[in-house]
Amino acid sequence: MTSHSNPPRTGHNDTSGTQAVEGDELVVSVGPIAHGGHFVARHEGRVIFVRHAIPGEKVRVRLTDSGESSRFWRADVVEVLEASPDRVPHFWRAADSLASWNRGAPPVGGAELGHISLKRQRSLKSEVLAEQLKRLAGLDLAIEVEAVGGNHDDGLGWRTRASFAVTSKGRLGMHAHRSDVVLPVKEMPLALQGINDLRLWDVDLSGIARVEVAVPANGSRPLILLAPEEGTSPKRLHSIVSQLPGDVSVAGFDPGKGEVEQLRGRTWVQESAAGHDYRVTGEGFWQIHKDAPDTLVGAVSDYLSRGGYLEPGAAVADLYAGAGLFTAPLADAVGITGSVLSVEGSPGTSRDARKNLHGAPQVEIVQGRVERVLHQQSRSFDSLVLDPPRAGAGKTVVKQLMATGPRAIAYVSCDPASFARDLGYFHQGGWRLESLRAFDLYPHTHHLETVGLIVPAA
Template sequence: MDSLSRMAGVDRDVEVQALPGDDESDGLGWRTRVSLHVADDGTVGPYASRSHRVIPVESLPLATAGVNGAAPFGQRFPGVEGIDLVAPADGHVRMLLIDGKPQRRDTITERVRDREFRLEAGGFWQVHRRAAETLYDAVQSSIDEALFDPRAANLDLYGGVGLLAAAVGDRFGDTVRITSVESDEVATEFAGDNLAEWVGAASLTARVDRYLQQLAREASPAERRRLQGATVVLDPPRAGAKKVVVDALAALHLAQVVYVACDPVALARDVALFAERGYELRSVRSFDLFPHTHHVESVAVLVPAAS
């Protein structure tokens, strides 16, 4: 990974792993979510490359068969700004019209292994049909059991509807203590439902940077002790965690950080920030969750550097 070497001074030969079935399908038919645009005359389609010109198409090669079957090819939607197509686990594709009017909340269910996750139809979920399962498994296998304390104040940051917090709970048991922090109020509400079976789980609506700053100011001595030695899973947006969040996490004296990244450059920058604060990169794995694009998803593990 060139960005790790260039920005963090870490030389690692990281193989980007294809997801099951993508090699056989030549990287086609994987998108369960597609956003289409609508021109002023109602024409529906994607934007032409490097423009805002809507082009009509007859197929969406990267999308699943279900999405292609539901796509309104050749139809016109005057007065609509965009159309989202969502294919959840039940196979019933939802077509969401974006027209600036209040929308009724439609709840869908996704499945990962034997677990179900409820979320809003227009809410965030991984777009590749196997991505959620891949990241769920990768986070589970990345956590060092010898460093994990189920009684510590473990954190799931940028937690969405609780996918990765559930991965931790499924590996370490229903009494594990973990708090999922997410800025989207609706997603947090669903996370509370999705994590309800874990007696030690909680979901909070907050910006991650502000939540960590509040912890630094207001945590009791007992809570600070539970934060020391905790495991943190974070899955920030494409821009990464950045300095404020890395500073706050490093100050907690964590046992390990499992960092899910969708931008190798942002990951490399944050790995360098962690290194300056006494953490070292133990491992990194990369996955091609977006075939035929330049995007790569990575799961990295950082631990306190050996003294």
């Protein structure tokens, strides 16, 4: 079949029969997808995790992480020798492995499946989910990964938030995968047009280490967060602010401390979902796909309401609650005769939740680690909503959840491995997975979101 790249560059060794080093190239046949956006290949018995490939292809790869003592190597595709019918032209030159390595540099991260048709991307994500459920929870289950929103045909323009690094020359950039290398960018096709309209790549960002951007899908005022390098003067910071569009809020922030400093306008954005408005300060968590909040609230509410677990007068809890995305609709459902316990570990995000839910007397906001708060609680709940970070809830929290005696738990997860692991803990405690849905909230990346309904087996 026709190659999808220019001929390989000269100056790199073919490693056949020799000890490989980073930068060497070799030809491999590509096997199945693995969790994390890699594809499994083998060379002389050693596993290689290859990015930017498709199962069934024959490719030339460049080693990006290798060593004789390494259990496995990592590599990027630099030339396609036998292409899959599911391979399509990459939509973003900066993230295209073939074009990038042909120029002598790695691709930026964040669109590692952009060379695969959307239909195949979703089938591959389904394979990953099924493999994790089988390996970690002992479940044989095939779940379709559902498209979300109205842009099923291209999977672009969905990010309401974007994170950028800054090059040594002060230009907007992004990191290569698993690398300190920062590459300049002049577009972000996965982002809402409002993020691209800011044209941050035209701004001299010298003195800034990191840039975070939030452009709410509801059209409210955007926020740019600037993390200054150590030693950057206030004068330099305000010089950068003066180069930014005047209708945008700007704040300084310290990623280590989580502190936000007002520079111009607000230090927060106003988001909307499920008939509610939410204040989200600084780096406070919010789902990044423009249609994710309504999609996830709808799935959770449907599971709990349809099963009779969420009704007026019920006692429910929202754990890892963030700014209250699920708390507000839960409060609507249980009414003033019910109760909602909302638990969030981040102090700033918990303060947002208090502001967002101040008109709901049935809601109790508690700031603290979920395991600590649950340990201090003696009450029981009719149902729980669980939306932990990527690492999952963990064995201790799962045991505590089962001990509170709910009739059902709606588990929202952004990582199939940690979800399957936690599901295994539930199974050990006598609980079972009643229903599961999966959503493609991160097109062109390996990520997906799941919503599961977990109930006592009895």
